[in-house]
Amino acid sequence: MKISVERAALLKAMSRAQGVVERRTTIPILSNVLLEASGDTLSIRATDLDVEVLEQIPALVEQAGATTAPAHMLHDIVRKLPDGAQASLIDDPASGRLEVRAGRSDFKLATLPREDFPVMASADYACDFEAPAKVLRRLFDKAKFAISTEETRYYLNGVYMHVADGAEGKALRCVATDGHRLARVDAPLPPGAESMPGVIVPRKTVGELNRLLSDDEAVIQVGVSETKVRFRANGVSLISKVIDGSFPDYTRVIPQGNPKRMEVDAAEFASAVDRVATVSSERSRAVKLALSEDRLVLSVNAPDSGAATEEVAVAYSEDPLEIGFNARYLLEIAGQVDRENAVFLFNNSGDPTLVREGDDESAVYVVMPMRV
Missing domain, CATH: 3.10.150.10 (DNA Polymerase III, subunit A, domain 2)
Incomplete structure (x- = not known):
C-alpha cells in the first residue's frame, strides 16, 4: 500500500x-x-x-x-x-x-x-429510514444525561429509541433513566420508521454518534434490527450492537396529575441552584426548595461546611410546598431547557416532579425528590 x-x-x-x-x-x-x-x-x-x-x-x-x-x-x-x-x-x-x-x-x-482484524457481520436491518442530523442530535442530547452508569442494571446503560404515541401522533422517542431522573424526548416520526423495533443504544455509541450528528445540514440514514443499529452520513458509518435486555415500562413513573405549577426562568434558576450548592456536602448535594406565592427560596444547610439561601422570582399560586432535590440533577435538567422558562409540576414533597420546557410537551423530565 x-x-x-x-x-x-x-x-x-x-x-x-x-x-x-x-x-x-x-x-x-x-x-x-x-x-x-x-x-x-x-x-x-x-x-x-x-x-x-x-x-x-x-x-x-x-x-x-x-x-x-x-x-x-x-x-x-x-x-x-x-x-x-x-x-x-x-x-x-x-x-x-x-x-x-x-x-x-x-x-x-x-x-x-x-x-x-475483526469486521462486524453485516445485518439485515428490519427498518431503514432517514432523519435530519439536528433532529436525531436533539433526541439523543436531551436524553443522554439520564443514562445509568450502574453496570448491574445494564438495560439502563443506554438510550431507548422506539416508536411511541406522542402528543401529535406517532413519534420517534428517546428515553433514558437511572432510577433517580428520567428524560423522554419526542420528534415527528420519519417516513419508513413505523416498523422500527425498540432498541437500547449503548452509552458509548451515543457518545460517538454525537460526532456524526454535528453537521446540521446532514441527513442521516438509520438502519435498525433487533440486534444492531447503524447510522450513516457523509461517508461515515457507525454500527453498534444494541443492549440485549428489556427497557422498563417508563410510563408508570411519569406523573400525570401533579397540580402544583411553578414557572421560572431556566437560566436564572440554574445559576441560583449552582450558587447555593457550593456549600452542600459532596456526598448528598442536597438543596431545598421552599415555595410560596410567586416566591422560591433555595437553601442548603450542611452542618460541616455552612449554609446558603437565595430567593428567586417565580410564577406560583398554589399551597406552600417544601421539597428537596439533588442539586446536580436539577442543574442537568435545567441545562436541557432551550426555552426561556422551565415549568415544574409538583404533587407533594415525596412524589416525583415533572419538568417541561414552557408549554412544549415533546421533551419532559422527571426527577425524584430527596429528604433534606
Missing part, C-alpha cells in the same frame, strides 16, 4: 476512529485501525467488537493494499503534523512496518496482519 492523503481529512477520520478504540484491551488487534486503500479512497475502520466506525476519505492511491496500525499512536502523529501537510502512508509487509512521511518527519509503526 502506498498512498498520499491530506492531513486534515486523515486527522478528522482518525479522531473518530480512535474514539471507538479502547486504550486498554487484552486483544492486540483491537488497538489498531484497519487501513484499506483502493481506487481513490482510503477506508479507515475501528472496532471494539461492540461498536464499529468506518470512514472513507479521498486519497491519491499509488498502490492499493491494506494493513493495520496502532490507532492512538497514528492519531497522535497526524495531530502533531503541521496544518496543510500532505501525509504519505507506505506499508512494507516484509518488515511489518507502516511508514508515515510528512515534510521532514518520518515515522515507522509496527503493524499487525489485516486478516486478524
Whole structure:
C-alpha cells in the first residue's frame, strides 16, 4: 500500500476512529485501525467488537493494499503534523512496518496482519429510514444525561429509541433513566420508521454518534434490527450492537396529575441552584426548595461546611410546598431547557416532579425528590 492523503481529512477520520478504540484491551488487534486503500479512497475502520466506525476519505492511491496500525499512536502523529501537510502512508509487509512521511518527519509503526482484524457481520436491518442530523442530535442530547452508569442494571446503560404515541401522533422517542431522573424526548416520526423495533443504544455509541450528528445540514440514514443499529452520513458509518435486555415500562413513573405549577426562568434558576450548592456536602448535594406565592427560596444547610439561601422570582399560586432535590440533577435538567422558562409540576414533597420546557410537551423530565 502506498498512498498520499491530506492531513486534515486523515486527522478528522482518525479522531473518530480512535474514539471507538479502547486504550486498554487484552486483544492486540483491537488497538489498531484497519487501513484499506483502493481506487481513490482510503477506508479507515475501528472496532471494539461492540461498536464499529468506518470512514472513507479521498486519497491519491499509488498502490492499493491494506494493513493495520496502532490507532492512538497514528492519531497522535497526524495531530502533531503541521496544518496543510500532505501525509504519505507506505506499508512494507516484509518488515511489518507502516511508514508515515510528512515534510521532514518520518515515522515507522509496527503493524499487525489485516486478516486478524475483526469486521462486524453485516445485518439485515428490519427498518431503514432517514432523519435530519439536528433532529436525531436533539433526541439523543436531551436524553443522554439520564443514562445509568450502574453496570448491574445494564438495560439502563443506554438510550431507548422506539416508536411511541406522542402528543401529535406517532413519534420517534428517546428515553433514558437511572432510577433517580428520567428524560423522554419526542420528534415527528420519519417516513419508513413505523416498523422500527425498540432498541437500547449503548452509552458509548451515543457518545460517538454525537460526532456524526454535528453537521446540521446532514441527513442521516438509520438502519435498525433487533440486534444492531447503524447510522450513516457523509461517508461515515457507525454500527453498534444494541443492549440485549428489556427497557422498563417508563410510563408508570411519569406523573400525570401533579397540580402544583411553578414557572421560572431556566437560566436564572440554574445559576441560583449552582450558587447555593457550593456549600452542600459532596456526598448528598442536597438543596431545598421552599415555595410560596410567586416566591422560591433555595437553601442548603450542611452542618460541616455552612449554609446558603437565595430567593428567586417565580410564577406560583398554589399551597406552600417544601421539597428537596439533588442539586446536580436539577442543574442537568435545567441545562436541557432551550426555552426561556422551565415549568415544574409538583404533587407533594415525596412524589416525583415533572419538568417541561414552557408549554412544549415533546421533551419532559422527571426527577425524584430527596429528604433534606
